Amino acid sequence: xxxxxxxxxxxxxxxxxxxxxxxxxxxxxxxxxxxxxxxxxxxxxxxxxxxxxxxxxxxxxxxxxxxxxxxxxxxxxxxxxxxxxxxxxxxxxxxxxxxxxxxxxxxxxxxxxxx
Amino acid sequence: xxxxxxxxxxxxxxxxxxxxxxxxxxxxxxxxxxxxxxxxxxxxxxxxxxxxxxxxxxxxxxxxxxxxxxxxxxxxxxxxxxxxxxxxxxxxxxxxxxxxxxxxxxxxx
Numbered sequence: 488x489x490x491x492x493x494x495x496x497x498x499x500x501x502x503x504x505x506x507x508x509x510x511x512x513x514x515x516x517x518x519x520x521x522x523x524x525x526x527x528x529x530x531x532x533x534x535x536x537x538x539x540x541x542x543x544x545x546x547x548x549x550x551x552x553x554x555x556x557x558x559x560x561x562x563x564x565x566x567x568x569x570x571x572x573x574x575x576x577x578x579x580x581x582x583x584x585x586x587x588x589x590x591x592x593x594x595x596x597x598x599x600x601x602x
Numbered sequence: 603x604x605x606x607x608x609x610x611x612x613x614x615x616x617x618x619x620x621x622x623x624x625x626x627x628x629x630x631x632x633x634x635x636x637x638x639x640x641x642x643x644x645x646x647x648x649x650x651x652x653x654x655x656x657x658x659x660x661x662x663x664x665x666x667x668x669x670x671x672x673x674x675x676x677x678x679x680x681x682x683x684x685x686x687x688x689x690x691x692x693x694x695x696x697x698x699x700x701x702x703x704x705x706x707x708x709x710x711x
Binding site for chain 2: 527528529530532535543577584589590591592593594595596598
């Protein structure tokens with residue numbers, strides 16, 4: 488186990504629903520990330536938080552809303568999603584941002600299906 | 603041009619074979635590189651970092667050629683348990699990780 492947990496592991500939602508994905512890291516890291524992995528596409532970075540402050544937002548639609556209440560927890564709030572948002576959503580953490588040797592540790596992901 | 607490009611495979615090899623994956627990156631300012639492994643329906647896990655001088659970890663050897671912007675991963679004596687998708691990763695100029703689509707490896711008995 489990597490020390491990064493995500494819930495739920497699977498989620499099916501309709502386009503009008505509101506749901507939240509939760510990530511928790513037990514590694515004492517300062518940086519946390521949300522990625523999206525769609526079929527036959529590389530992992531896409533969505534959001535980056537460092538010490539609970541958002542440091543990057545890669546032009547993600549506003550129907551995805553992140554929240555980082557403390558350095559151990561990260562949420563992704565979802566509302567009025569589209570079927571093309573169906574994907575594996577991965578949370579990751581690293582000790583700090585942006586040093587050459589910094590590696591990221593991933594959670595198991597939430598597999599989301601939007602109907 | 604894609605930022606990190608890999609041959610998607612699949613590579614189908616017998617047990618015991620040696621297999622090599624290649625990867626190219628477009629940002630010459632990238633300073634660090636990694637190989638991650640992702641099993642089917644699981645999260646990516648760090649396999650090894652890639653250093654300028656090349657590095658080896660057991661049956662795995664990673665090499666970096668900065669002049670050609672090229673990274674490789676060599677797996678010797680393939681095991682059934684090596685079957686997975688191997689993700690080539692470069693660190694972008696803003697410190698973010700940029701992933702390739704991955705190369706799928708299937709090791710057969």
